[in-house]
Amino acid sequence: MLEAPNRRQARFITFEGGEGVGKSTQVKRLLANLANVSVDAVRTREPGGTPKAEAIRSFILQGRSEAWGAGAEAVLFAAARYDHVTRLIAPNLAKGTWVISDRFCDSTRAYQGLTGGVDSKLIDALEDLALDGHTPDLTIVLDMDPETAFKRVAERAIEDGLALTGDRFEKEELDWHKRLRDSFLDIARNNTDRCVVLSANQAEESLEREIWNTVQSRFPELQTGIPA
Numbered sequence: 391m392l393e394a395p396n397r398r399q400a401r402f403i404t405f406e407g408g409e410g411v412g413k414s415t416q417v418k419r420l421l422a423n424l425a426n427v428s429v430d431a432v433r434t435r436e437p438g439g440t441p442k443a444e445a446i447r448s449f450i451l452q453g454r455s456e457a458w459g460a461g462a463e464a465v466l467f468a469a470a471r472y473d474h475v476t477r478l479i480a481p482n483l484a485k486g487t488w489v490i491s492d493r494f495c496d497s498t499r500a501y502q503g504l505t506g507g508v509d510s511k512l513i514d515a516l517e518d519l520a521l522d523g524h525t526p527d528l529t530i531v532l533d534m535d536p537e538t539a540f541k542r543v544a545e546r547a548i549e550d551g552l553a554l555t556g557d558r559f560e561k562e563e564l565d566w567h568k569r570l571r572d573s574f575l576d577i578a579r580n581n582t583d584r585c586v587v588l589s590a591n592q593a594e595e596s597l598e599r600e601i602w603n604t605v606q607s608r609f610p611e612l613q614t615g616i617p618a
């Protein structure tokens with residue numbers, strides 16, 4: 391008897407890229423597309439995803455670890471990630487539920503490592519410890535020039551009547567964000583088996599279709615259309 395898609399091997403997909411490129415928007419759209427083909431999936435994010443990792447998130451994003459430097463912050467992100475992997479990601483994958491994460495280990499490599507100047511040996515060691523073997527099956531890198539991304543975020547904040555305050559990393563200079571963009575592209579070039587770079591500078595719906603096509607071609611079991 392043929393198995394329904396959600397009975398097959400669960401997949402771990404991550405979204406990466408700079409600020410405001412549309413990661414959260416597209417994670418939600420991918421979840422809806424997976425639900426349409428009866429695949430059980432959970433949406434999560436980094437830093438965070440579990441109560442303890444969310445506590446580390448608040449600590450870092452409020453700027454309380456800034457004075458410690460990028461190396462110590464990389465260790466904090468890795469501590470949050472270890473909790474996230476062992477308490478949420480691994481158990482869900484083990485029971486057959488796909489996991490879709492808004493940011494994961496490439497953010498540490500890009501922000502603290504390539505852009506923040508932390509030695510790649512420390513980043514490699516932290517990644518090895520925190521992932522505990524759970525390398526993503528697919529990473530979608532959303533790429534776009536940071537000026538356009540910032541305009542989007544600002545326009546939306548004005549529409550919603552919100553003040554644009556920004557967290558620790560959103561406050562960095564434009565040049566820093568350009569280097570960050572290059573860092574994500576470097577990571578993708580060095581991990582072509584895992585990473586797919588897509589232009590985020592397109593309408594939400596067309597980017598959603600590109601992502602769904604990418605996911606379906608990477609995981610052909612989704613194309614069978616067998617109902618659960």
Ligand SMILES: Nc1ncnc2c1ncn2[C@@H]1O[C@H](COP(=O)(O)OP(=O)(O)O)[C@@H](O)[C@H]1O
Pocket residue numbers: 408409410411412413414415416542543546547590592593594595597
């Ligand atoms: N393709 C798109 N075109 C225009 N605006 C978008 C697009 N995708 C997302 N947005 C808007 O841009 C802002 C940032 O999107 P978001 O998904 O929160 O980005 P991120 O999670 O990468 O920070 C939001 O206001 C969102 O509604």
Ligand SMILES: Cc1cn([C@H]2C[C@H](O)[C@@H](COP(=O)(O)OP(=O)(O)O)O2)c(=O)[nH]c1=O
Pocket residue numbers: 408409410413414435436437467493494495497498499501502557558559560
């Ligand atoms: C996961 C992770 C995030 N970060 C940064 C990226 C973001 O600036 C911030 C998370 O904030 P968040 O608001 O979730 O990101 P976004 O702006 O994409 O919506 O933490 C790191 O510096 N290192 C990491 O390992």
